[in-house]
Amino acid sequence: xxxxxxxxxxxxxxxxxxxxxxxDQRQALLCYLELLVRWNSSYNLTAVREPEQMVYRxxxxxxxxxxxxxxxxxxxxxxGTGAGxxxxxxxxxxxxxxxxxxxxxGKKTRFLFxxxxxxxxxxxxVLHTRVESWLQQSPYDAVLSRAFASLLDMVExxxxxxxxxxxxxxxxxxxxxxxxxxxxxCCDIRRVHELRVPGLEEQRHLIELxxxxxxxxxxxxx
Numbered sequence: 016x017x018x019x020x021x022x023x024x025x026x027x028x029x030x031x032x033x034x035x036x037x038x039d040q041r042q043a044l045l046c047y048l049e050l051l052v053r054w055n056s057s058y059n060l061t062a063v064r065e066p067e068q069m070v071y072r073x074x075x076x077x078x079x080x081x082x083x084x085x086x087x088x089x090x091x092x093x094x095g096t097g098a099g100x101x102x103x104x105x106x107x108x109x110x111x112x113x114x115x116x117x118x119x120x121g122k123k124t125r126f127l128f129x130x131x132x133x134x135x136x137x138x139x140x141v142l143h144t145r146v147e148s149w150l151q152q153s154p155y156d157a158v159l160s161r162a163f164a165s166l167l168d169m170v171e172x173x174x175x176x177x178x179x180x181x182x183x184x185x186x187x188x189x190x191x192x193x194x195x196x197x198x199x200x201c202c203d204i205r206r207v208h209e210l211r212v213p214g215l216e217e218q219r220h221l222i223e224l225x226x227x228x229x230x231x232x233x234x235x236x237x
Contacts, residue, residue: 021045021070028075028213033082036108043107043134044074050130051098058122060098071214076186077101079210080159080221081108085182088156092117094146094173095162099127101186102159106139117142117149146172154178161186166194166222170202174226183224190220203227 022045029036036044051073052066063072077100084091084105089112093102096116106114116139118124124143131139142149154177163169166185173183182205187194195204203225210219 018045021048021066024067024070024214025074028070029078031211031213032075032079034078034108040107044104046134047099047103047107047130048074050126050133054126054129055098058126060123060126071212073098073100074104075214076212076219077104077161078108079212079219080184080186080208081105083208083221083223084109084184085157085223087180088182089113090153090155091115091157091159092142092151092155092176094158094160094169094176096127096160097123097162099123099130101161102139103127103130103136105159106136107134110138113138113140115140115142115151115155117144117146119143119145146176149176151176154181156180157182157184159184159186166191166198166224167201170198170224177226179226181226183222185222185224187220187222189218191222195222198224201227 025041025044048069055061063069080101091112092115094117096102096118099116102114102116116127121143124141127141131141158173158176160169169183169185190207205223205225208221210221212219
């Protein structure tokens, strides 16, 4: 698929999502896509190989959550970000918010440093560490991820990153009923948003969880 076709697919998808972007933001998204395609050939950053599919499965899939980010969430950490999804597209879209992208895989964080430099993303910080080891100076407003195995794993691993005002935002495929039941003992299930991603037939959901004071996360499995 030629670059003009990729640009057209991206622009049409953004229109369907109702996500407004400036021309320089759309160009930055396409530059990120170009870097991802180039690095993926050597470093296997993602199983998606076709640039056209990357528009739908990576860029638009990430940006589908943009209208649902809480207004108060100014500092967001993308845990297990991998190749920078959804963190990089969201950092491009929201330059006024701070996005910390965390991953323990060295080749992926090296790629993200290159993305940050090439795109001049001053609001994006790359963290090469395990989430359990990361000790931030102040709580994040939101923990975001589309890579955790389960909601309960996400909450157990990330509870030290937010306070009672923060939230967890988990990107999922089908509505995870069993996971929601398992995590309900320690978290408030605020919303389950059904997403429609242009170009994809698969189900997508965004799960919004809130901390519940007085319920220690680490004892949920007992």
